[in-house]
Amino acid sequence: MISKRRRLLSDASLDAGCLSGLPNGILTHVANYLDAPSRLFFAAALATHQNTTASDERNTAIVGNEWSTLDFGDIEEHLAIKLSDGDISAVLTCIDAVNRLKTLKLTNCINIIGVGLEPLRGSTIIEQIDLSLVEKYQSPWLSPKPPISCELVLPILDSIIEREGCSLRHVQFPSVWSERGERVQFEQFIGRYNEMISRGGIINCAKCNTRLPEYVSWIDNSGIDRIQNYTCYECLKYYCEFCTDDNDRCMLRYCSLCERKLCLGCQNYEECIGCGIYTCVGCTDFTDCSGSGCDADICEDCIASGEYSEKCWKCERYFCHENCVLSNRCDSCKKNCCDDCEEEYEYDWPYCTDCGDRFCDDCNEKKGTDAIQICDGCDTSCCGDCRVSICKEEESNEKCGGCFQLAGPLLLKENKKVQKENTEVKAENKTLKDQIGGLKDYNNFLKEQLRWAQVKEQSRK
Ligand SMILES: [Zn+2]
Ligand SMILES: [Zn+2]
Ligand SMILES: [Zn+2]
Ligand SMILES: [Zn+2]
Ligand SMILES: [Zn+2]
Ligand SMILES: [Zn+2]
Ligand SMILES: [Zn+2]
Ligand SMILES: [Zn+2]
Incomplete structure (x- = not known):
């Protein structure tokens, strides 16, 4: 059913021209089959195609008058992405946004430049505008950078904050404005915005009821991200910077991933024991130790x-390094085993008391003579290398037969290696001797040549 409705929505935008002539009753009836956001676009499309101001009566019949919140995140992402400033403007006009809308979130409207917000000009109703263009739990740093324009949007926001009785109390700005940096225009606006909130009268902390200082920096103009302070993005309540919950956590927290500030009443947070990152549950997946x-x-x-x-x-469970280091680690394949599994499956991985190495059963089996083994004679548990060292070091009268038996193949191997090395040295010696012999022969040959030359020389004289 949903998919059928959604299809209607996209068709509505294209073909509403031929429908706009139909009687209001029929159009209202058709609209009943659409979900709320689709009705909105249906009405907006009809209004656009009619080329006259749509009848308020019909608009209200189609879209209803429940529109105090408009979040484009409620329509499918692929449609929101395609919305133009014209679409946004038509929708805002259609719901009489300037007189009704309290919360506007331009979620996923990444292709607008901002002129579409014109119908909101001078609103004294609007309380929150989210221009970050991203959904909850998403980083606002969009790529490619969205074209939303500081020059075009700020005059509309100015028209709102300069009105007597302005209700605006939270704005989430596009990250791209801060990134473009030293925009004097943006910085000056933030100055006016901060003034506007302070001018609005006494503001008390929602938790301790203490009055917030008159000239606090609602948005820090020197900061990189220009996130609104002291205000929860979700419930729009104000909090001082000292209030904490029962667990001593600050009431208003900043998530470094989605770059929003939400109170503990609206959002659960978690802190990673490893890297210390503190984020909304939802912005990253946390695993419990x-x-x-x-x-x-x-x-x-x-x-x-x-x-x-x-x-x-x-x-396959995870354990933190901070409090729960696993002591059963194979030094060969590096796998770990938790205490529970060690007990349940009776894993008793062999351990070399000399060098401290521990091998899992699989690895130890593959190691053959290098494996960690227990000597029946002296009851020691050692790896091959350590056993050989023990056998070499021990005084002859203390030698353990069991150790020698275990180390036997390795000692033999070592012996063979030494023998082989000896043979190699001998062979090398012989080669050197041969080379010396050859040089001597050559020397004699040269001497002979010289003698012959002298004899010839003398006979010529
Ligand atoms: Zn407080
Ligand atoms: Zn809140
Ligand atoms: Zn977050
Ligand atoms: Zn971490
Ligand atoms: Zn732990
Ligand atoms: Zn192993
Ligand atoms: Zn386990
Ligand atoms: Zn060892």
Whole structure:
């Protein structure tokens, strides 16, 4: 049913021209089959095609008069992306936004330049305008950069904040305006905006009821991100900077991923025990540490990098490094095993008491003579290398037969290696001797030549 309705919406934008002549009753009836945002576009399209001011009566019949909030995130993303300034303007006109709309969120309208906001000019009703163009839990740093224009939007916002009885209390600006940097126009507007809120009268903290200082910096003009302070993006309540909840967490928190400030009543936050990032639950996936009694959370990035957590190879649960380091780690294949699995599956990975290496059963089996083994004679648990060292070091009267038996193949191997090295040295010696012999022969040959030359010389004289 939904998909059928949605199809109607896109068709409505294209073909409303031929419908606009139909009686209001029929159009209203058709509109009943559409969901709320689609009705809006249907009415807007009819108004556009009629080329006259749409009848208010018919508009109200089609769109209803419940439009105190308009979030373009409520329509499908692929449609919102296509919306032009003309579409936005038609919709705002259609719902009589200047007199009704309290909250406007231009979610996903990434292709507008901003003139479409013209119908809001001078509104004393509007309370919140979100120009970030992104949905909840999304980074506002869009790529490619959206064309929304500071020069075109600010005069409309000015027309709102200069009105007596202005209701505006929260604006989320497009990141791209801050990024373009030293825009005098933007900075000057922020100055006027800060003044407007301060001028509005006494503002008290929603939690402690203390009056907020008269000239606080609602939006920090020197900051990079120009996020509104002391105000929750969701409930628009004001909070002082000192109020905390029962767990000593600041009431109003800033999420560094979606770059919004929301109060603890509106948004759950989590902090990563590894990298310390503090974000909305929703902006990143947090994994709970499975260590018993540990309530640490690990962020997506830290899980991926493995830097601050480790995974049990058997149950695949994650454990934080901060409180719950796993002690059962194979030094060969690097896999970890949690205490629970060690107990449940009776993993008792061998351990070399000399060098401290521990191998999982699989790795130890593959290691053959290098494996960690227990000596029946002296009850020591050692890896091959350590066993050989012990056998070499021990005084002859303390030698353990068991250790020698275990180290035997390795000692033999070492012996063979030494023998092989000896043979190689001998062969090298022989080659050198041969070379010296050859040089001697050559020397004799030269001497002979010289003697012959002298004899010839003398006989010629
Ligand atoms: Zn307070
Ligand atoms: Zn809130
Ligand atoms: Zn967030
Ligand atoms: Zn992290
Ligand atoms: Zn486990
Ligand atoms: Zn933990
Ligand atoms: Zn292993
Ligand atoms: Zn060892």
